């Protein structure tokens with residue numbers, strides 16, 4: 001639970017990146033920020049200037065009265081500041097020496113060097129932002145793409161926090177209602193009513209959490225690439241397709257079945273969709289020891305994949321191995337590619353359509369470069385279709401948030417199993433309350449000090 005902080009000393013840090021630049025900023029925050037700044041400033045009396053003004057003058061060493069730099073000093077009084085404390089920002093000439101000298105003088109005259117993230121931590125401890133918002137500050141700094149920057153900005157705005165708070169309120173409301181039902185049973189079937197109430201709410205909140213987790217998976221794909229397994233019998237043309245999508249002869253292609261013996265991973269950009277393409281050894285029963293290991297790895301790659309591209313050879317009838325693969329992948333997001341369309345067709349389409357949906361099947365000749373563009377477009381549609389269909393603009397990307405959402409979901413699932421097994425209501429309430437607590441850890445409505453230390457220590461110095 002939230003600890004009460006009694007003392008906020010005055011902290012100082014360089015807020016701009018090290019190195020040469022036009023201007024550097026050294027920042028102070030805390031009760032003595034303005035009086036300390038006034039001691040090291042030659043110009044107006046900073047203790048008397050209006051808040052939110054920037055003031056021209058010189059930075060001096062108060063002991064020697066030596067001028068260190070020509071500066072502009074912003075005076076920002078609590079509470080309308082980033083930290084909610086009195087804040088002073090010294091804008092000096094950019095460069096390593098003047099900036100460090102200024103920091104040194106502040107440190108020898110009463111300020112303490114800020115820990116990484118301590119300014120933002122104070123904003124959190126003073127209640128200006130919640131934990132998810134504080135974390136988004138860091139995500140914003142580290143964002144590598146427009147999309148991830150936007151996700152971080154939305155989170156800084158408190159969009160995720162608001163969603164989480166609403167979920168917590170819903171849980172709290174139902175818990176309160178359950179208490180009332182137990183204490184003042186109005187109806188004879190109070191037990192049944194209470195279970196119904198709990199079940200409906202658990203299902204509802206669970207579904208909303210699942211929606212958030214879907215956005216997390218999409219965020220992961222944007223960062224890490226869509227894990228795509230190329231599978232199929234030996235010799236159907238998996239490695240040829242990989243090379244084609246890569247525009248490079250990476251994998252060895254021969255007409256010998258069993259050419260690829262290990263799993264090959266390559267990143268490809270298919271019409272803007274990042275794919276982590278995994279070429280696998282053709283799956284078949286084999287006595288060759290090396291190939292056997294390769295086949296086992298193929299099965300693992302299949303399990304780990306987000307998308308499966310299953311290749312079939314159009315110039316041969318469907319085999320039992322093909323059918324096995326079709327059945328093995330039927331619950332996966334998949335594309336069936338009928339390759340070698342340039343040869344005389346021998347595969348019976350009617351037989352194939354017993355196992356798959358027509359819409360899943362694409363026809364190609366990798367050798368003749370036919371149908372590849374359609375395949376690429378199909379992959380892109382599958383992917384963007386999923387992203388655009390997401391219900392919310394919130395994109396959960398933070399690993400801590402994802403883990404907590406998953407735990408909260410598990411607690412709600414425990415509520416549902418408990419109700420199914422007709423456990424006493426007070427036991428079910430425990431799991432419901434647990435879900436409420438776990439969600440609270442996302443926003444920092446409940447937290448432990450170690451978490452704060454660990455979290456803010458990942459920040460930049462001066463942030």
Ligand SMILES: Nc1nc2c(c(=O)[nH]1)N(C=O)[C@@H](CNc1ccc(C(=O)N[C@@H](CCC(=O)O)C(=O)O)cc1)CN2
Nearest residue numbers: 015025027074076079080081082083084089128137463
């Ligand atoms: N010079 C400078 N630029 C900066 C920052 C800074 O601290 N200093 N920031 C820091 O990273 C960011 C801006 N973030 C900020 C967020 C809140 C407040 C603030 O004063 N909030 C007050 C109300 C402000 C008002 O309405 O006037 C509050 O929420 O109570 C200031 C900066 C980016 N640019």
Ligand SMILES: Nc1nc2c(ncn2[C@@H]2O[C@H](COP(=O)(O)OP(=O)(O)OP(=O)(O)O)[C@@H](O)[C@H]2O)c(=O)[nH]1
Nearest residue numbers: 234235236237238239240258259260282365366367
């Ligand atoms: N006619 C024809 N031949 C193709 C086509 N695609 C690939 N091939 C040939 O089929 C043979 C096998 O291709 P690979 O890409 O090595 O097949 P693979 O699925 O990786 O095979 P394994 O690694 O043994 O599992 C090679 O001789 C390719 O040139 C195609 O569309 N038409």
Ligand SMILES: [Mg+2]
Nearest residue numbers: 238239259260
């Ligand atoms: Mg191969």
